[in-house]
Amino acid sequence: MRTAPRRFKRPTWFTRCPGLRTLDYLDVQSLHCAQRGPAGVASLAARDNRGMASTNEEVAALLREYAELLGLSGGDPFRARNYERAAKAVGGYPQDLAAIPDTALTKISGVGSSIAGKIGEIRRTGSFAALEELRATLPRGADELARVPGVGPKRALQLSSELGITSASELAEAANSGRLRNLPGFGPKTEEAILRGIGVAATDTALRTALRALPDDAGTDAIEAALAANVPAKAAGVRRGHPLIAVSDMCGDLHGHTDLTDGIVSLEGMVEAAAGRGYAYYAITDHAPNLVMQRMTTEKMLAQREAVRALGGRTDMKLLHGTELNIAPDGSVDWDGDFLSGFDICVASVHSSFGQDLATMTKRFIAAVENPAVNIIGHPLTRKIGRRPPVQADLDALYAACARTGTALEINASPDRMDLPPEHIAAAREAGVKFAIDTDAHSLVDLTNMRYGVAAARFGGLTSADVINAWPLGQLEQFLAKGRLCLRLLASSIRFRWSYGASRAPVTMAVLPSGAQPEVRGWFPGR
Numbered sequence: 001m002r003t004a005p006r007r008f009k010r011p012t013w014f015t016r017c018p019g020l021r022t023l024d025y026l027d028v029q030s031l032h033c034a035q036r037g038p039a040g041v042a043s044l045a046a047r048d049n050r051g052m053a054s055t056n057e058e059v060a061a062l063l064r065e066y067a068e069l070l071g072l073s074g075g076d077p078f079r080a081r082n083y084e085r086a087a088k089a090v091g092g093y094p095q096d097l098a099a100i101p102d103t104a105l106t107k108i109s110g111v112g113s114s115i116a117g118k119i120g121e122i123r124r125t126g127s128f129a130a131l132e133e134l135r136a137t138l139p140r141g142a143d144e145l146a147r148v149p150g151v152g153p154k155r156a157l158q159l160s161s162e163l164g165i166t167s168a169s170e171l172a173e174a175a176n177s178g179r180l181r182n183l184p185g186f187g188p189k190t191e192e193a194i195l196r197g198i199g200v201a202a203t204d205t206a207l208r209t210a211l212r213a214l215p216d217d218a219g220t221d222a223i224e225a226a227l228a229a230n231v232p233a234k235a236a237g238v239r240r241g242h243p244l245i246a247v248s249d250m251c252g253d254l255h256g257h258t259d260l261t262d263g264i265v266s267l268e269g270m271v272e273a274a275a276g277r278g279y280a281y282y283a284i285t286d287h288a289p290n291l292v293m294q295r296m297t298t299e300k301m302l303a304q305r306e307a308v309r310a311l312g313g314r315t316d317m318k319l320l321h322g323t324e325l326n327i328a329p330d331g332s333v334d335w336d337g338d339f340l341s342g343f344d345i346c347v348a349s350v351h352s353s354f355g356q357d358l359a360t361m362t363k364r365f366i367a368a369v370e371n372p373a374v375n376i377i378g379h380p381l382t383r384k385i386g387r388r389p390p391v392q393a394d395l396d397a398l399y400a401a402c403a404r405t406g407t408a409l410e411i412n413a414s415p416d417r418m419d420l421p422p423e424h425i426a427a428a429r430e431a432g433v434k435f436a437i438d439t440d441a442h443s444l445v446d447l448t449n450m451r452y453g454v455a456a457a458r459f460g461g462l463t464s465a466d467v468i469n470a471w472p473l474g475q476l477e478q479f480l481a482k483g484r485l486c487l488r489l490l491a492s493s494i495r496f497r498w499s500y501g502a503s504r505a506p507v508t509m510a511v512l513p514s515g516a517q518p519e520v521r522g523w524f525p526g527r
Contacts, residue, residue, distance in 0.1 A: 055098045059122050060091035062131060063115070069134045072146050072153040085110040089264040090119070092443035098123065109264045141166025149197030149389045158183060172198050193355060200389035206230045208386045211415045220247060223455035231423050231459065244458045247451050249470040252281035255324065255347050255378060255410065255438035260304055261287040261296055263442040267304065271311055271319065273444045281318040281473050283345050284308055288334035290326040291351055298339070305342065318473055320344040324378055329353040331367025333374065340373035345480055347410065349378035354391050362394040369401040375480050376436045377402070379412040379419040395424060396431070403432035406482040408468050411437045413453025414446070425460025434479070435467050
């Protein structure tokens with residue numbers, strides 16, 4: 001049963017605002033207004049949300065396109081990243097951009113004077129000169145080809161310039177006829193990957209369209225109905241008579257980002273918004289340093305840890321300081337065990353080398369799952385609906401490893417991801433896997449996506465007993481503590497040699513003479 005919601009301490013003006021006695025049911029845009037005080041609350045009723053969404057989304061789409069074309073043309077990747085962040089910020093901004101003076105645009109997180117100038121230009125002309133110039137330099141259709149899963153910017157330019165291919169349909173025809181194999185750097189495996197990417201994009205189209213057609217305030221029933229209509233029925237979980245998980249069961253969110261990495265909202269803003277949703281606990285999990293584009297450092301992470309601890313004294317909601325680790329191609333993660341032992345929670349995700357073969361990717365996942373610091377595997381199959389196909393891995397082996405080690409699989413609630421895909425959830429549950437339904441929020445608006453993850457969990461037949469962030473804090477902390485014994489021993493300078501044999505035998509330990517080095521095989525009970 002869910003514990004009583006804990007609340008962020010209210011600002012002094014809060015009790016003077018009738019109708020805002022609780023933040024539990026406020027939407028994120030209302031929360032933004034509430035954070036500005038009574039004046040912001042008064043402006044809430046006068047806002048035209050539909051017009052706002054149109055303006056903001058149009059501007060965000062153009063900024064995002066510019067970022068994509070910069071990447072396609074070989075432009076500065078950090079500059080492209082800045083435009084991606086600005087697009088996120090604009091798309092998730094709670095006020096209508098059309099009503100904001102040009103001079104005030106730089107108050108939006110991630111929008112500097114240069115990008116603000118381009119936003120002003122968009123509002124006056126519908127586009128901006130730098131985007132039009134970049135469009136003119138690229139071959140026709142290159143941008144569409146670059147979005148085909150498995151192609152990417154360099155291959156898109158090569159296909160367009162050398163074969164004159166301008167669309168995904170032409171690409172499929174060329175791949176099926178064997179024409180791609182004559183290009184330098186292309187071969188049967190590349191051809192196979194591209195055809196697979198085209199197939200995934202086509203298969204995902206119906207689901208992506210159905211999800212995008214839902215109204216902004218769609219509830220879990222509507223989302224679940226969209227899944228049922230577009231995901232194979234045989235993948236749905238068996239309804240055993242126990243109540244299925246509901247949004248009201250969720251006690252917290254265990255995967256979220258701030259503007260320290262690729263989020264667009266400050267630590268304080270994300271925490272206050274999470275508290276406003278009535279959560280008992282909330283995890284801050286910014287990216288680790290091996291995802292170089294995020295420019296994380298050990299020093300920045302330690303400073304954030306102190307900030308989280310200080311902020312925890314101002315809220316009744318339990319704050320967990322964590323990180324989203326990068327699962328390297330060999331299965332290793334950022335930082336050593338000593339440093340990782342300082343986190344309350346660790347999510348580990350694949351962010352690169354998506355094309356590894358099934359055996360290599362499976363070994364990579366299992367190495368991460370067997371790391372005692374890792375609590376959750378984030379967006380497990382790395383898919384982005386219609387844009388990136390799921391990686392190839394032995395899912396049965398992954399499920400068995402997660403069940404054996406007490407590692408949860410994430411159901412990423414972003415409607416652009418829905419990963420672990422709904423069609424795999426029931427099988428993972430049958431294998432004994434536990435789950436974390438997380439928003440992977442990079443903005444305040446993203447925090448409202450929990451309903452998508454809950455709908456996917458319901459499709460898979462999950463109850464609150466299956467979802468670790470539907471548990472009371474004490475039970476969650478017991479789950480997160482499993483396997484940490486190893487890290488505490490490491491921190492005490494006791495050295496272990498780990499052996500990951502195929503037999504995965506239970507751990508065996510013995511009292512050894514002084515000075516002898518123990519060997520640990522298999523895993524600790526409970527992990």
